[in-house]
Amino acid sequence: EVHLAETGGGLIQPGGSLRLSCEVSGFNISDYYMSWVRQTAVKGLEWVSIIYSGGDTFYADSVRGRFTISRDKSKNTLYLQMNWLRAEDMGVYYCARARGGSRFYFDSWGQGTLVTVSS
């Protein structure tokens, strides 16, 4: 059974850093495209980042240069390192498996982890 579980959210001050983790069971993350999607009060659902099975990474304009997606194949875990956090980054962050190639949709999601950016 496919299962994705995000951890690492919490309260952080503007300008701070957080690392989110997504532990996956039921498939090997290195065989798939894996993504982060967030839900904020202002923008609703928003794609954040993706890592291809081959290792290429891509980011939304709003987070490029501040966020880094990575994976640990041995732990079957996806990460999102978030630096220089802003108030507009506050929301629930979901990891998701992406299908369909470079034009991707999301066929499995975790339950999300809440990131609160506030002083």
Next chain:
Amino acid sequence: VVLTQSPGTLSLSPGERATLSCRTSQSISSSYLAWYQHRPGQAPRLLIYGSSRRATDIPDRFSGSGSGTDFTLTINRVDREDLAVYYCHQYLVSPYSFGQGTKLEI
């Protein structure tokens, strides 16, 4: 691409049919539109991809249709378990984008 979903909230009784609309600000053909169900406290779930293809284990009460800029998710014989927010998602034009959601009340 901006996706506009309507209605914002849909209130139905069990057994009725739900018709949810998603309109895109530019054409995305019929191949790059997905629908997700997000029940309270649960992970979002893929219902439909490619506008009309049901995802694995999705009952045939759920169907998707449309092309160009107008898409529809139909739920036949709604049940209390269908209480959720439903989102459409286009994945043709980068950055891929989501609608704001339709809340289905039963």
